[in-house]
Amino acid sequence: MVVEGEVRARRGWVTFLLALVVLALACVAALRFVGFDGNWYTLAPLSLTPYVAPLAVLVAVLALVLRRWTLGVLALVVAGAVAVLVVPRFSAVEQRAVQGRTLRVLASNLYVGSADPREIVELVRSNQVDVLNLVELTPDALRRLDQAGLFTLLPYRVVHTDPGVEGSGIVSRFPLTETQLTGESAAKQPGARADLGDGVVIELVAVHPISPDVDSRRWEREMKDLSAAEGEHGIRILAGDFNATLDHAAFRTVLARGYLDAAQERGKSLTPTWHTAAPLVALDHVVVDRRAAVRDFRVFKVPGSDHRAIYAEIQLP
CATH class of the missing domain: 3.60.10.10 (Endonuclease/exonuclease/phosphatase)
Structure with a gap:
């Protein structure tokens, strides 16, 4: 029973830590979509928004491997939302047909x-x-x-x-x-x-x-x-x-x-x-x-x- 209790405690800690990371990533994504800069403590993580998507994918894979299905799905949702913002930045935009200097x-x-x-x-x-x-x-x-x-x-x-x-x-x-x-x-x-x-x-x-x-x-x-x-x-x-x-x-x-x-x-x-x-x-x-x-x-x-x-x-x- 002691061993089983220790296993449950470790699983609980793993779930808590995963949830904490997913929550942090979701907060950055939410601030970005809402358009709220806030103060230095929110401005700094907002500057790292492009990294949220790949990090959320990694967290999702880990969560799914560990059978934390809800956390895995939530992390994928965050990754997808941020990717909508970031992926278009890889493509050049067609420019105006101007003829000046x-x-x-x-x-x-x-x-x-x-x-x-x-x-x-x-x-x-x-x-x-x-x-x-x-x-x-x-x-x-x-x-x-x-x-x-x-x-x-x-x-x-x-x-x-x-x-x-x-x-x-x-x-x-x-x-x-x-x-x-x-x-x-x-x-x-x-x-x-x-x-x-x-x-x-x-x-x-x-x-x-x-x-x-x-x-x-x-x-x-x-x-x-x-x-x-x-x-x-x-x-x-x-x-x-x-x-x-x-x-x-x-x-x-x-x-x-x-x-x-x-x-x-x-x-x-x-x-x-x-x-x-x-x-x-x-x-x-x-x-x-x-x-x-x-x-x-x-x-x-x-x-x-x-x-x-x-x-x-x-x-x-």
């Missing part, structure tokens, strides 16, 4: 200025980049980028450096006029109008809202300050470290008001950009006015940075 945009988080400036300059050169957005731009990083020849390739700049994480800048092949295109933010998020010639002017923002682990409420406000409805402005491109993924409602709010995520358009939105040591999530984005078309999107490792650089080729209307 092509613009090549690169964005990089310099990790408090620690990124290798020579690698940044080489990415600009080899990809014929027209616009480079830099965040966590320190005075020393700016000096080293200058020494590496960045401003020979891209002579125009709107930069606001900071010794910490709050500096940002826009560097361009085309003349820039600084303008305020965001609300008030903790970090500098410079905006500029770039004159491409022949009467073509685009609006650019170097995006870097506060990290939600510092202040999730302010992060949400700063994200929503990036929103602007289609037609209320010229062709606008937002690029940088959004501290957000496609599974955060605040980021989807930005997209819903007239923008496209370049990675999603090319079927590459599951390509992680952070952390480089063990990349898990895509926090960096090139967000493009939906009147334009995204022809290419790529991700590059940058030595010295904890983020990968992101590149998009955009055709303007």
Whole structure:
């Protein structure tokens, strides 16, 4: 009887642990479908939403092998629901038939200025980049980028450096006029109008809202300050470290008001950009006015940075 009691106790614990995992996965899926970001403790697991489906499948298989039929079925339901959201991200979206100029945009988080400036300059050169957005731009990083020849390739700049994480800048092949295109933010998020010639002017923002682990409420406000409805402005491109993924409602709010995520358009939105040591999530984005078309999107490792650089080729209307 003692042995039988121990077996029942172990089975009970196994069932409890499986139920706990299924419940946690179901909660993440529910938050995602409801569109509730909450605070840091919900934002962090929401960023891992794409991993819920395969993990739920593994839990379902284990539960079914152990004859926990109800838990197995529930785990499969969670996996299927999340797969509906995630699977389409593997496919590129047909783009608008636009015939305007092509613009090549690169964005990089310099990790408090620690990124290798020579690698940044080489990415600009080899990809014929027209616009480079830099965040966590320190005075020393700016000096080293200058020494590496960045401003020979891209002579125009709107930069606001900071010794910490709050500096940002826009560097361009085309003349820039600084303008305020965001609300008030903790970090500098410079905006500029770039004159491409022949009467073509685009609006650019170097995006870097506060990290939600510092202040999730302010992060949400700063994200929503990036929103602007289609037609209320010229062709606008937002690029940088959004501290957000496609599974955060605040980021989807930005997209819903007239923008496209370049990675999603090319079927590459599951390509992680952070952390480089063990990349898990895509926090960096090139967000493009939906009147334009995204022809290419790529991700590059940058030595010295904890983020990968992101590149998009955009055709303007």
